[in-house]
Amino acid sequence: MPLLRAQREAAASALPPEVLDYYDAGAGDEVTRREGALAWASYRLRPRVLRDVGAVSTATTLLGQQLAHPVGIAPMAFHALATEAGELATAAAAGRNGGLLGLSTRSSRSLEEVAAAAAEHGAPWWFQVYVMKDRSLTEALVRRAVAAGAGALVLTGDTPYVGRKRRVTGTRLSVPDDHFLVNLAPHFGERVAAGAAALSVAEQRAAAEQDPTIDLSTIRWLAEVSGLPVLVKGVLRGDDAVACLQAGAAGVVVSNHGGRQLDRSVPSALALPEVASAVREHVRQAGPLPSGHAPVVLVDGGVRTGTDVLTALALGADGVLVGRPVLWALAAGGAEAAQACVAEVVSDLAHVMALAGAASIAEVTPDLVHQVVPTV
Amino acid sequence: MPLLRAQREAAASALPPEVLDYYDAGAGDEVTRREGALAWASYRLRPRVLRDVGAVSTATTLLGQQLAHPVGIAPMAFHALATEAGELATAAAAGRNGGLLGLSTRSSRSLEEVAAAAAEHGAPWWFQVYVMKDRSLTEALVRRAVAAGAGALVLTGDTPYVGRKRRVTGTRLSVPDDHFLVNLAPHFGERVAAGAAALSVAEQRAAAEQDPTIDLSTIRWLAEVSGLPVLVKGVLRGDDAVACLQAGAAGVVVSNHGGRQLDRSVPSALALPEVASAVREHVRQAGPLPSGHAPVVLVDGGVRTGTDVLTALALGADGVLVGRPVLWALAAGGAEAAQACVAEVVSDLAHVMALAGAASIAEVTPDLVHQVVPTV
Amino acid sequence: MPLLRAQREAAASALPPEVLDYYDAGAGDEVTRREGALAWASYRLRPRVLRDVGAVSTATTLLGQQLAHPVGIAPMAFHALATEAGELATAAAAGRNGGLLGLSTRSSRSLEEVAAAAAEHGAPWWFQVYVMKDRSLTEALVRRAVAAGAGALVLTGDTPYVGRKRRVTGTRLSVPDDHFLVNLAPHFGERVAAGAAALSVAEQRAAAEQDPTIDLSTIRWLAEVSGLPVLVKGVLRGDDAVACLQAGAAGVVVSNHGGRQLDRSVPSALALPEVASAVREHVRQAGPLPSGHAPVVLVDGGVRTGTDVLTALALGADGVLVGRPVLWALAAGGAEAAQACVAEVVSDLAHVMALAGAASIAEVTPDLVHQVVPTV
């Protein structure tokens, strides 16, 4: 059995049903959740023959950050529900593989702890920002992420409200408050220390709810607060990608939030070509970022194999983010399993690059894929 | 379980099999009945990110009538088969939600009773007209509907004859005559009072049969008799929509009669773009209606979720009509359940509008959808 | 249960398995046999509203022959395997419904007997010709058909050899020789009477085998021998249809022989538009037939409902031929059941014409259908 499937099965045995459901659930009828992986498999590959692939390199650079491979870990909430060490394990897994870590605002461990683990294992990490109704909370968190060494911010653009999931009837109940407040508690404490009245847990939750009024101007605000590149996550359209870049973004993550937000959203594998093409055209007209780097297009949603990654790169992505499989791996065997999970995808990527006649990421070009109505 | 599915299951338990079949049946092989809902799900959404959706409004206006939302109740026959109060319950459900009620000629309660209930609950209502072989019957009914406060007429255009359904072998037997004659009995009485011979039930049925010779000129006749806007229901083609407008219609309902008439008719979700586009082009050339309002395009058939409604609006509809789910709700729990049914769809609509980056009905634009061959 | 399905089930009970298989079998993997009916269902209808359909007529004319409806019976072999009266029953069924009878060279009853029955019941009949290796046999048969009153010849164009069927391992064994020789025996007898040596059954079979060397010139030969219009059956391409007309044909039957010849042939429902369009274009350029009639395009393969017929006519056919369902009906209940079978299709045709807004065959126009990838 393939490793990722075995880890998924092990996780299904190991996790309490409500946690499994919390991670696994998609919004609505879960059409988009299911289509995530299937959409990658709707492309067919056009491998090249007789290319020298004696040495294959998966190395790449994102916003100037050199990486051993383009397979990052998607920012996801509450890793300690899967393994006790939580995001510390994930940071170790990312670092040992030489890849990028996405760290969620909603981590089970404080961002400073995770940053320390990431530094120990050499993992560059980007901080995923939920802009909360209480903007000062958001700002304080972002400043801490900068101080802790985040390489970029990833602004969640697709979650003005949490998507309605049928499988999860009491999400918040199932998530212990001490996880939820890990990164926020200090700030509520500071206010009390500064003489304000203590907030009830309900009031804290209200303050921490995402702000549905944010708009494109939020990108520049975050860039100014942080001094970091800001990517927007959840982009599924070319016009939105260009609008984000024009509003100061350093890139986008093509994503439908793993099918957890708007059901029947277009699969990211099908949205990617449009977004990548719009970004390319924008760069052709407007040039690179002020930093001199090229804007970044990442993609997540259903990436499970090296062939999925190869397809994503050929369709114009600069890198991919792997989500749920890392959680299953953490549940199945902690940091070691998560490291093996990413390593498996990377090893498979190198293998299929060779079989496709591509010795480097630069040689993974659009002509390697075309979409067909699948016959199987 | 989603509310509408639960109500459907409750109805399946509560209703006698022959009533369930009467409501549920489609014509022929039921291809069109089944495709109704599936066709909405064949579209994929292209949500926008980073739009201010702090306040989302579903309010809209149809032919000058302000409504809290665009989710009307489709005109359907004999609601008392589902719940004792019949259309009185339906009127209450529509009004409490601030939406439109479609009232069928074939109601179980007299149109004056329903009109009173609609007025009590603040529901605007439109009267669905079957033009009967005895035109004087039709005319008398229409005048009563006008007197009772109907806001518009909806001319049934797709039923020159009743579609053949295999599941329902004895439809008329299963429908008590006292339902069938509720709105017509007074007129037969009047004739006797005026000295004519009493008609047998068979003769009454014959007089009340729909007239298969009606044509586009019937639109203007109804408009003149009633002084009301007349919409044509059952339109599946752009050329027909324009012909109806040119013949004096104030709008069309894109519909295949819930799959109950011509099997293998195009699903309304697939016919809608053509119709909406033809109407838009007609308005561009010919201007608005004499009343100054824009012609209305409604759609029914398989609308079950807020996402279906969002899709319909993006494809050019001004509103939708929900049919069978309201009957299931009535059977499951009367007016209260029917109100909850519509409220659920409206609430879901507001939610998915927010997730799609649309804060108002006007912002639900065609770029939000595109059709794909579904992979699930 | 629909009548045709009930008759099929009755036939499956009534017939010996080897006869059922003989009738039912398709060539190869039976892809084409299965697709026959499904292909009609891949079209969607675009009905018109508000047309006067108070009177609907299915009457039509083929090569000057007036018919009550366009639903003919396809020529098929050995009807006596299904019902004792064989083609006499079929002729009665065709005539009582006012439709066309296709009579096969391989009938169980002599063509003169069938012609008498057809005349008795008022059925126009066309004679299907297999050109045999012994041309004199063919010529003799054709002359008898002319003498017996055939209205046209239908040349089998798609059977240079019998298609290989897996279900039927011993076709010829399962067909009694007295059926096979019914129409040919007299001619073998004549030769003996004229002093030739008697042929063994094997020699008779060899002489009666279809001639694989026939070509387009065979059309004119048959026309000259018979003085009748000659249609070519088995045409699936526009260029072939035009070539047949140019070679003297009076029309074509779009057919893949019920999936019994070349498996994976295009379904006739999908080939029909191309053929009909090529014939229309040919007529536009070359005018009508020398007889002044328009060339005829018939279609068979999977026609089971009035909606199938409506679709065929809208796609450009002048009429359809129904095959296996008539055999099932014969097996289920002889002439009466076969009459009911055709009557059901015709009645359904009139019904769906009305629902589609077409009061006559001439109003069944191409805009009534379009093809979609079906979602059910």
Added chain:
Amino acid sequence: MPLLRAQREAAASALPPEVLDYYDAGAGDEVTRREGALAWASYRLRPRVLRDVGAVSTATTLLGQQLAHPVGIAPMAFHALATEAGELATAAAAGRNGGLLGLSTRSSRSLEEVAAAAAEHGAPWWFQVYVMKDRSLTEALVRRAVAAGAGALVLTGDTPYVGRKRRVTGTRLSVPDDHFLVNLAPHFGERVAAGAAALSVAEQRAAAEQDPTIDLSTIRWLAEVSGLPVLVKGVLRGDDAVACLQAGAAGVVVSNHGGRQLDRSVPSALALPEVASAVREHVRQAGPLPSGHAPVVLVDGGVRTGTDVLTALALGADGVLVGRPVLWALAAGGAEAAQACVAEVVSDLAHVMALAGAASIAEVTPDLVHQVVPTV
């Protein structure tokens, strides 16, 4: 049951599970392996009527080599796992049918033995070359193949590394070393004889591993070493086909290695039109090969019936190679069964050519097929 299916079932009973799996396995999720045959069935045929097909010939010529038919046997490894006589049986099967034999570097019997058997049975044979890391090994093998009478070389272009198969966890263990070394052992012996140290089995394996650094220049090297035409196997793109021809190739084999290399590669049936069209265009511009022959386009992958072959020829192939079915036949009944297997495909080809109106390979033209979304 069709012969090939019966042979497959017999093989499944006869073979040890690990051998069955070794032959049967595809790479990755086996999407490409499964799609191989299905892709041929996604084409529909457009047969011609009334062509003289009294005599049908499947004879053809490839690179000047006359063949009784275009159905070759694909080069595959280790036939002795299926039948004791190994490739001797296969050579007999190919020769008795008058077709081409592809002989793999990895044969169970020495190429000289196989060449002798091929000569005895009149089978032309082409030698499939894996270019090994030890080029001198490769060169020595090629020279032996030339000496033994190979008609051409087939350079494996799609296997820089062996594709990862999940079903086969220990491929090499399951293949006895004496098979693996059959063609190579003499050369290792020669070195020892010449005074070099003996290589361990592991060292021998390393020397015999395919060289992942080969490129287009390898084509000319092989041509120069051998003086034979060189075809490249594994080509799935038009540009690659032209590049191979420009680099000196005499043709290509459109192939995804039976789905054993890069999973989700385009099915060869879908890649073929692009490749054939590019080759035709190249010939139009650059003329034929220096030998005066036309470059050859072969195709393999999922070819199971005469209809598949007809489709391949119509799509532009000059011939096909049949793979696994020959192995199943060898396992089911040795040389005799393998001969019957190929004979069945050829006989079916002649039959469907007749039904399609093509009396010779030259008459199998592109207009005979078009692709449709299959409805079954």
